Amino acid sequence: TDEPVVDDQPVVDDEPVVDAGPKYGGTMRITAWGEPVGWDPAKTMYSQLIYMRPVASQLLTIDWWKGPQGTGENPMDLPWIAPPDSLQVGDLAESWEITDHTTVVYNLREGIMWQDKPGIMEPREFVADDVVHNFERFMASEVHIFATDPKHPVSATALDKYTVEIKMNEPSFYQLHTTIPMYFPMVAPEQIEQYGDATDWRNLTGTGPWMVSDYVVGSAVTYERNDNYWMKDPEGRDLPYLDGLSVMIIPEIQTRLTALRSGQVDIMQGVTWQAAEELEETNPELERRSIVNTVVIKLLLDHKNPPFGPTGDPDALKVRQAANMAIDRQGIIDGYFQGNAQTVTNCMAPGLAVAAAVENLPPEAAQLYEFNPERARELLVEAGYPEGLKVTLATDSTSVNLADMFTLVKSMWDDVGFDTELVVGEAASHWGILLSHNWSGAIHAQWGFSTGPGAWDARDGVVTYFNLADVQDDELNDIYDALDDEWDGQARIDLAADSYVRANELASEIYMPVDNLYNYWQPWVGGYSGEMGNG
Known part of the structure; x- marks a missing residue:
C-alpha cells in the first residue's frame, strides 16, 4: 500500500486573523501631582476641573477616533486648543447650528441618562431644561469666565424637550464655536437643588463615562464605570472598556517616577527631558512619545506704568525691546536645558497653524529673539x-528651577543696564497679585497655550481676563473685531x-x-499612543 505523503512544512492557515477587539475590565492607574482645585464648573476655571471632567460631559467633544488609534488624521497633541471643525463631534448634543453671529442652537441626543446617585437622584433622561439650568448658573456666577469677558451668553432657552438656543450679547465666534460647547461640563440640577452647589465630590452627578467612588486627600481619586454611559466606539462596542480609573496624587516627581518604573502606574504624562534620559537607561521597555x-x-x-508702559509710548517700547534682546535664549536652551527646548514666539502651541515662527516674523519683531x-x-x-x-522681576517659589532660570535673566538684564530686583514669593500670593492686575515691572506667568488670540484684548477700554499686562493697542483691537465678524476657518487662522x-x-x-516633555506608558497598555487630554 502507498504510504501517506507527509508535508514537513508548517501548516499555513489562510483564514485572516480576526481582531479580538478591546479587553474589558481592569483599572487604569495614572499619576497627578496636585489635589483637585474644585468640582463645580460654575465656580472653577475649566482648566482646573481635570478631576470632574470624566464625570460630567459637555455639549460637544473631540473626535478621538481621528487620532493615532483611529484614522490618524490628528496627532492629538493639543486637541482642545482652538479645535478645527473636523475635530469637533457631538457629545450631549447630536447636532448644532450657529444660526447667526450671536446665536447657536443645539439638538440634544435622546436617551442620554443622568447617573444613578443614591440619595440624590435616580437615573433620568438628560433634556434641554438641564442645559438651561447649567448655563443660568454659569451666567450668574461672579467668578466664572463669563463674568470677566465682555462678550458672553445672555440667555439659554429650551425650544422643546431636546432643543436649546443660546444667545450672546455680542458676536464672538470663539465663544460660539469652542467655549460654550466644549468648556462647560453639565451637572445634575437635583444636586444643586439639594446641596446648593457642586463643590462636594461625594455628590457629583453627571452623564459622563465615570463616577467618583472615592477621594483620599494626598492619595488618589478613584472612579468607577458608569454602566449607563451612552457612547459606543466605531465598532458599536460599549464604552468605557475599563471598570475603573485611579488618579494617584503624588506631588514629588521622584516618587512618581519610582511608581512608573516599578509598574505601579500605567500612564504618566508630562515627564521632563531630564527624567526621560534616566528612564531610557533604567526602563527601556517603557513606551514614550515626545x-x-x-x-x-x-x-x-x-x-x-513706566518703564514698560504705556503700550503706545515709543520710549516704553524701546525698554520692552531691550528687555527681550538682552536675553540669550539660545544660551539658555543649550546650557540650562542642555538642548532640550525650543524658542516660542507666542502663547499658542508651536505646532499649530497660528504660531508665528521667528523666521516668519517681520524684522522689527524677529529682532526680539536675537541675543543683542x-x-x-x-x-x-x-x-x-x-x-x-x-x-x-517677580516669580514664585513653586519651582526652584524657575527661580534658577530667572536668576540668569536677572544677570542678563543687569549686564545691559537694568538694576533688577528678583522677588521670589509664595505661590498663592504671587498668583493673587498677578490676577489682580495690581503689579509693576515684570512678573512671571506660567500660562497655558489656551489663552488664544484674545490675550491682549482691550476693546472699548475693557481689559479682558487674559490680558493680565493691560496691553492696549488699537491695531490689536481691530484684529479682534475682525475675528468676531469672520466665520471662515482659514481666514480666522490668518487673523489669529x-x-x-x-x-x-x-x-x-x-x-x-x-x-x-514626554508621555510614558507601560507596554501592556493598549489603545494609547501618548495622546493628551481626556480621550
Missing part, C-alpha cells in the same frame, strides 16, 4: 535711561496669526524657551 509642552513660561510686562546686548544698551539710552533703571505678529511687534511680553 509632546508639545502646553505651558509657556513668560514674563508679563506692566503696560500701565549691545543694541539693548543703546535702546535704554535712547529711551532716556543712560544711567540704567531699576525694575522688579496677525495678532501674534502684532503682539511681537509691540514686544508686549517676554517668552522664555519651552522645554521638551
